Amino acid sequence: MARRERKARKPRAPRTLDRQLVTPEGVPLNLRLGSAGARASAFLIDAIIMLAVLIGASLLILALVSGGPSGASSLYAVVWLLGFFLLRNFYFVLFEAGRRAATPGKRLMKLRVVSRSGARLTGAAVMARNLMREIEVFLPLFFLLFAFAEGMATAWTATLALGWALILLFLPVFNRDRLRAGDLIAGTWVVEREVRKLGEDLLIQTAHEKDMARIAPFTAAELDAYGAFELQRLEDVLRRNDRSDLFAVSTAIRRKLGRTDEGADLAFLEAYYAALRHHLERKLLFGQRKRDKYDQISANS
Amino acid sequence: MTVTFATRHFRAEREADWARLEELLGKLEAKSPRRLSDEDLVDLPRLYRATLSSLSIARATSLDASLVGYLEALSTRAYFALYSAREPWLRQVKAFFTTLWPRSVRAIAPELLLATALLILSAVASYHLVRTDPAWYSAMISPEMASGRDMNASAATLRESIYGEPNESGLEIFATFLFTHNSQVSIMAFALGFLFGIPTIILAVQNGALAGAMFAAFVPHGLGWGFFAWLMIHGTTEIGAIAIATAAGMHIGRAVAFPGERTRMAAAADAGTRGAIVMIGVILMLLIAGLLEGFARQLVTDDSARLAIGGTMLALWTLYFTFGGRRGAA
Numbered sequence: 001m002a003r004r005e006r007k008a009r010k011p012r013a014p015r016t017l018d019r020q021l022v023t024p025e026g027v028p029l030n031l032r033l034g035s036a037g038a039r040a041s042a043f044l045i046d047a048i049i050m051l052a053v054l055i056g057a058s059l060l061i062l063a064l065v066s067g068g069p070s071g072a073s074s075l076y077a078v079v080w081l082l083g084f085f086l087l088r089n090f091y092f093v094l095f096e097a098g099r100r101a102a103t104p105g106k107r108l109m110k111l112r113v114v115s116r117s118g119a120r121l122t123g124a125a126v127m128a129r130n131l132m133r134e135i136e137v138f139l140p141l142f143f144l145l146f147a148f149a150e151g152m153a154t155a156w157t158a159t160l161a162l163g164w165a166l167i168l169l170f171l172p173v174f175n176r177d178r179l180r181a182g183d184l185i186a187g188t189w190v191v192e193r194e195v196r197k198l199g200e201d202l203l204i205q206t207a208h209e210k211d212m213a214r215i216a217p218f219t220a221a222e223l224d225a226y227g228a229f230e231l232q233r234l235e236d237v238l239r240r241n242d243r244s245d246l247f248a249v250s251t252a253i254r255r256k257l258g259r260t261d262e263g264a265d266l267a268f269l270e271a272y273y274a275a276l277r278h279h280l281e282r283k284l285l286f287g288q289r290k291r292d293k294y295d296q297i298s299a300n301s
Numbered sequence: 302m303t304v305t306f307a308t309r310h311f312r313a314e315r316e317a318d319w320a321r322l323e324e325l326l327g328k329l330e331a332k333s334p335r336r337l338s339d340e341d342l343v344d345l346p347r348l349y350r351a352t353l354s355s356l357s358i359a360r361a362t363s364l365d366a367s368l369v370g371y372l373e374a375l376s377t378r379a380y381f382a383l384y385s386a387r388e389p390w391l392r393q394v395k396a397f398f399t400t401l402w403p404r405s406v407r408a409i410a411p412e413l414l415l416a417t418a419l420l421i422l423s424a425v426a427s428y429h430l431v432r433t434d435p436a437w438y439s440a441m442i443s444p445e446m447a448s449g450r451d452m453n454a455s456a457a458t459l460r461e462s463i464y465g466e467p468n469e470s471g472l473e474i475f476a477t478f479l480f481t482h483n484s485q486v487s488i489m490a491f492a493l494g495f496l497f498g499i500p501t502i503i504l505a506v507q508n509g510a511l512a513g514a515m516f517a518a519f520v521p522h523g524l525g526w527g528f529f530a531w532l533m534i535h536g537t538t539e540i541g542a543i544a545i546a547t548a549a550g551m552h553i554g555r556a557v558a559f560p561g562e563r564t565r566m567a568a569a570a571d572a573g574t575r576g577a578i579v580m581i582g583v584i585l586m587l588l589i590a591g592l593l594e595g596f597a598r599q600l601v602t603d604d605s606a607r608l609a610i611g612g613t614m615l616a617l618w619t620l621y622f623t624f625g626g627r628r629g630a631a
Contacts, residue, residue, distance in 0.1 A: 023376075027376070031377065077474045081474070081481050085480075089484075097387070112381070114385065116566075118384070119384070119385075121387075122574060125570075125577070127578075127580065128574050131577060132492050134485075134488050135489065185495060185572075187571075194378075195374060195378065196370055198319065198368070198371045201312060203309050232366040235367065277365070
């Protein structure tokens with residue numbers, strides 16, 4: 001008799017917000033999940049937009065009713081009822097089913113909805129994740145409003161409604177994938193949408209030629225002083241191009257290398273960056289990645 | 302200096318491709334894919350693959366963090382633009398009506414049977430409770446809801462409530478209100494399914510009990526049949542929709558509680574997307590029910606005509622859900 005096999009336990013998601021997606025071409029892409037704060041801000045923006053639209057449309061309809069012929073008022077009532085229904089249930093759905101897969105709030109916070117499997121985000125998934133808002137947001141909200149309006153907000157009902165709202169509201173914080181109830185049901189998650197500009201090529205020297213001539217060539221020992229981590233911090237410094245930073249960093253590097261020359265900070269750092277990168281990338285081609293200055297793998301080769 | 306030359310060469314050689322991909326993605330995100338030229342559409346996948354391969358090379362050979370980061374972001378953006386492209390709206394709507402909707406309803410058939418049984422049983426139980434002890438009536442129906450149609454009401458009041466001349470001007474508001482209210486309740490029933498389906502079941506029982514108690518008020522006056530016709534003209538569609546929404550909620554609850562061989566997450570996602578398709582259908586059904594309730598019921602006051610309309614609707618729905626989307630089934 002075949003014993004029922006135990007379900008293989010999936011490795012737990014990492015504690016950070018970084019996730020990997022492997023494309024059908026076999027290249028892993030790094031995704032970053034939207035943080036709880038960004039998600040909350042996006043929702044707040046959307047809630048404000050919805051409220052503004054609701055109030056604006058209501059005022060417009062009121063103005064039309066009071067100004068127009070009396071027979072048309074029932075039409076406006078129908079329009080208002082349907083409009084309210086559509087706004088409440090389909091605001092999120094329509095935007096997230098669109099090409100950007102994001103509501104205006106999410107777009108402002110640079111977020112988008114994607115399916116957890118990396119496959120196409122279907123309309124059904126968008127619908128599922130947003131119908132859940134009914135119990136996540138609207139139910140506790142209306143319950144509280146109703147209870148207060150009727151004056152029956154006893155300690156018990158208020159506590160219950162508050163507890164309910166808090167559990168569902170903070171569900172994203174309690175799991176590592178930042179999933180709210182709707183994401184669980186729909187198989188989606190919310191990731192950061194990153195648009196980056198390609199930085200300038202730092203191998204092209206920008207310093208003055210006269211300065212460049214003053215920098216003595218680097219020895220092998222000097223190039224072994226640092227690893228990839230330091231190289232990339234140096235890259236940040238060069239891209240920021242702040243005079244006091246350049247001075248501080250070049251002083252630190254010169255002290256480490258044991259150089260006594262001064263001045264021409266930019267030229268020195270650019271030259272060292274190019275030489276170090278050249279050195280480390282050549283090691284990389286031979287399969288030796290020196291992660292940082294403590295990494296001894298390639299230092300003794 | 303050969304290696305430095307090679308990495309700079311790598312970037313100089315491919316930079317134009319990256320910039321072109323970036324430009325195409327900008328176009329694609331701002332406009333419909335149909336607005337792109339044929340040449341652009343041919344280029345897009347090629348550029349995407351070229352950028353992905355650039356990314357792989359850069360990760361392995363380059364220590365330029367900004368370059369790798371840029372390629373990473375660009376590739377991810379292109380991946381989502383290419384692989385999560387939606388189908389055109391028209392085709393989605395067609396697929397929904399011809400296959401997705403009836404198939405999804407069939408997929409939750411066990412829950413649907415259970416939900417229907419729950420509704421009928423709770424109606425019957427509530428009917429018998431109220432008949433044996435009229436005091437139960439107020440437990441089932443709130444006074445506002447009953448609006449005079451209680452156990453002490455006279456036959457004339459009750460007759461008026463089901464055959465009375467409608468107040469013509471309010472019909473469309475009434476129909477709209479019924480539609481939005483019922484949809485909201487059924488969406489709630491669906492969403493509550495997340496909590497293992499228990500609140501959904503409670504909601505269904507409550508609805509069934511309501512109808513049963515109402516019957517108990519009408520039957521003693523010989524109006525049972527009339528009330529049935531009054532309820533069923535739209536009720537076959539509306540109660541059907543509520544039963545389906547309840548079933549969709551229970552479907553999610555079942556998947557969350559008993560995922561079977563799959564992981565709980567996979568089961569929930571599967572049930573959730575199927576339930577969402579069903580719910581779009583439920584909202585459409587309630588729209589039709591609202592029209593029947595708001596207009597047809599107020600304009601048609603003959604019992605047999607009301608029953609004929611209700612029966613026809615029931616037959617149509619049953620046929621559609623049983624046989625719809627069978628062709629080309631996977």
